[in-house]
Amino acid sequence: MGPESEREKGPRGTLIIVGGGFSGTLAALLAHRRGAFDVVLVEREAQAGLGLAYGACDAHHVLNVPVVRMELGLEPSFATWLQASGVDLEAALAEAGGDLSQAFVPRALFGAYVATQWEAALAEAQNAGAPRLRRVRGAVVEVRAQPMPGVVLADGRRLTGTHVLLATGNLPPKPPRCADAAFYDTPRFIPDPWARGALTALPPDATVLLIGSGLTLVDVALKLAAAGHRGPLVAVSRHGLLPQVHAAGGRFAAFLSPALAPTPRAGLRAIRQAVARAAAEGIPWQRVMDAVRPAIATIWSHWTQPEKARFLRHARTYWDVHRHRMAPRVADRLQALIGSGQLRVVAGRITGYRAGTDGVSITLRHRGGGHDRSHDRGHEEVRAAAVINCTGPRSDFATLGLPPFAALRDAGHIVPDALGLGLETRGCALVDRYGAASSWLHAVGPLTRPAWWEITAVPEIAAQIHRLVEDLADGTLSAPGVPADLLVDFVNLGAGI
Ligand SMILES: Cc1cc2nc3c(=O)[nH]c(=O)nc-3n(C[C@H](O)[C@H](O)[C@H](O)COP(=O)(O)OP(=O)(O)OC[C@H]3O[C@@H](n4cnc5c(N)ncnc54)[C@H](O)[C@@H]3O)c2cc1C
Numbered sequence: 344m345g346p347e348s349e350r351e352k353g354p355r356g357t358l359i360i361v362g363g364g365f366s367g368t369l370a371a372l373l374a375h376r377r378g379a380f381d382v383v384l385v386e387r388e389a390q391a392g393l394g395l396a397y398g399a400c401d402a403h404h405v406l407n408v409p410v411v412r413m414e415l416g417l418e419p420s421f422a423t424w425l426q427a428s429g430v431d432l433e434a435a436l437a438e439a440g441g442d443l444s445q446a447f448v449p450r451a452l453f454g455a456y457v458a459t460q461w462e463a464a465l466a467e468a469q470n471a472g473a474p475r476l477r478r479v480r481g482a483v484v485e486v487r488a489q490p491m492p493g494v495v496l497a498d499g500r501r502l503t504g505t506h507v508l509l510a511t512g513n514l515p516p517k518p519p520r521c522a523d524a525a526f527y528d529t530p531r532f533i534p535d536p537w538a539r540g541a542l543t544a545l546p547p548d549a550t551v552l553l554i555g556s557g558l559t560l561v562d563v564a565l566k567l568a569a570a571g572h573r574g575p576l577v578a579v580s581r582h583g584l585l586p587q588v589h590a591a592g593g594r595f596a597a598f599l600s601p602a603l604a605p606t607p608r609a610g611l612r613a614i615r616q617a618v619a620r621a622a623a624e625g626i627p628w629q630r631v632m633d634a635v636r637p638a639i640a641t642i643w644s645h646w647t648q649p650e651k652a653r654f655l656r657h658a659r660t661y662w663d664v665h666r667h668r669m670a671p672r673v674a675d676r677l678q679a680l681i682g683s684g685q686l687r688v689v690a691g692r693i694t695g696y697r698a699g700t701d702g703v704s705i706t707l708r709h710r711g712g713g714h715d716r717s718h719d720r721g722h723e724e725v726r727a728a729a730v731i732n733c734t735g736p737r738s739d740f741a742t743l744g745l746p747p748f749a750a751l752r753d754a755g756h757i758v759p760d761a762l763g764l765g766l767e768t769r770g771c772a773l774v775d776r777y778g779a780a781s782s783w784l785h786a787v788g789p790l791t792r793p794a795w796w797e798i799t800a801v802p803e804i805a806a807q808i809h810r811l812v813e814d815l816a817d818g819t820l821s822a823p824g825v826p827a828d829l830l831v832d833f834v835n836l837g838a839g840i
Contacts, residue, residue: 356505357381358815359494361483361747364394365454365801366788367510368461369415370808375464375476379816382475383502385494387482392461395513395736397454399537403569404450404562405435405670407589411444412802413453416809417460424456438672445591447670453801484746488756492783494747506815509766509773509786513736514743519554519693526696526730531703533731536563542570542731549574549728552705556580556688558667560733564686565676576686577725578733579707583690584664588674593626599638601645607654610642632665636797643796651796652762667799694722702728738792739763756784760793768794771811787811 358374360367363386371384371391384391388398406413410422422443425432432448439446468476481496486507493503515535518527526532533541536559545551551567553560556578564576598617604610614635618628643651654662669677680686695706707723740748740759751757755776758767766773768791772780788804797803 355379355816355818357383357503358506358508359492359502359504360384360508360510361486361494362386362394362510362512363388363391363461363478364510364512364788365392365397365457366394366512366804366808367508368392368394368457369805370508370510370787370812371476372417372460372464373808373812374815375468377812377816378475380475380506381477381504383477383479383504385479385481385483385496385502387480389480390458391478392458393454395537397450397457400450400454400562401566401569402449402451403565403676405447405673406450406453407447407558407586407668407670407673408800408802409439409445409447415457415801415805421453421456424459425452428452428455434672438670439591447589447672486747486751486756486784488754488783506783506785508811509784509790510788511790512788514745515737516559516732516734517737517739518732519734521693522695526698526703529698529703531696531698531727531729533729536566536731536733542567545572545729547572547574549702550726551576552703552725552727552730553578553733554580554693554730555733555735556583556585557663557733557735558586558669559735561586561669561673561677563731563733564680565673568676568680568685573685574728575684576680577689577727578686579689579691579693581690581692581710582660583688583710584660585677585688586664587629587668588671589668590627590629590671593621593624593630595621595626595630595634597634597637599635599642601638601642604638604642605645606650607646607658611658628665629668636802639797640795640803644794648761655762666797689723691723696730702726703730705730736789738765738789740766756781762793764796765790765792770814771807785811785815 358380360371360382363384367384367386368391371382374380375382410425413421415421419427425443425448430452432443432446435446435448436443465476465478468474479502481498481500483494484497485495487493487495491503492505492507493501494507495501518534527534535541551574553563553576560578567576595617599610599613603613614631617631621628621631689707689709691707691709693705694708697704705725705727707725709721709723740752741763743749748757752759757773758776760767766786768774768786769780771785771787771791773784773786774780787808789798792798795803798807
């Protein structure tokens, strides 16, 4: 053990967590509370607890999940903390009819809540003398199995422990395919709208082309508008579908099971039938989607690889827009941009870019459908000052060159899944190239999507982390199967999602 190497020894070992966004920070808090490990949280940014979703957001970015579903099993609860914080919740409460549990509050508040919990736990641990909870600031560039599980930071520091947990979350977006990839090298292309300062240099009257029409597009369009952008915004995606809107009220009991959804086709038919039943009773279809949620991971794990591929090819877009919805006042703001003509959503694809000194000329091939039918199946030339990639976080690791993943993959410690969704895991343990579940390397959050499918939002990730921490503490590591049952506890916290 040299000066650069620290051996962390805890009651049952030391858990090194790579990434202190929402997932890593919650894992650190729960593992510390459970007392089975000394915990070291490694985060490259200054503040732990925020990550991409709750750090890179402005005041007008609102959670797409109500307060009750953002609860994490911590004390104080999110709702109690919100009430005590004295922040202005007027707009959120007005929208929710005064019911805080069903309110969609600004995303930054959830980040502040998690960060506050973290800072309090850290301070308490430090006051206790030999701290069993530590924060290390740095970027992990290497994860090692030998001689002890551990990590190497970009500045050369090494940390060793007994377990490493990858909680690195959302990868930067991947550039969409385009005929002339040289376009990506021009300053006209903004590859990652979340990168610091990515949107600040856009002239306010310029036309901007946005690739994608999901929640990232919604965030970016609202961010540009709030920053005073007046120029036209043209969003293009294959289907031109925007996320649907939340609706309050009604209840629909859980009904979907692997037996009812042996294939994607059967599952979607069962959902459509349930939506019809709900409509007959005056219950919004949103409650049916909510009722489906606890069963998703189990159903997904029962599907064969070709069935999963079929679902992704034919149903993913429709699934995503119904499952990941906007808060009503976000939808209102977006609708205002569309209504004023500033934002236009095109269903189609980009067939060419020509970058010049004063802008870029983009050729769009229309699909027909979507919000804009005026150029049915034709071509359109858009002259824009910039093109922003709003396709959302990248998920495939097969060709990813980013440390520490490339070396882990090349050494066979991690295996990207064949569908490009993330990394192969069993019970959150990384599966190696021989198909064995690791006893020391685990992952949580979006990285584990191949086993879970829906592991995007806080309720599912929180359930996953609660289960993993219990498993790690009990020494029941690498338990095979998807721990979907725990979702029920978290998902059924309230009527609305
Ligand atoms: C824009 C956006 C809005 C969302 N809104 C909602 C919502 O309203 N409700 C909801 O339930 N869900 C929402 N989600 C989904 C979900 O909450 C997030 O995906 C979730 O926060 C994932 O957290 P994470 O910690 O796994 O990943 P991230 O937030 O991506 O955090 C990963 C952390 O790891 C760090 N890191 C990465 N690599 C390294 C390294 N090598 N060394 C050290 N540190 C590293 C990063 O700096 C980062 O802090 C949203 C997601 C996004 C992207």
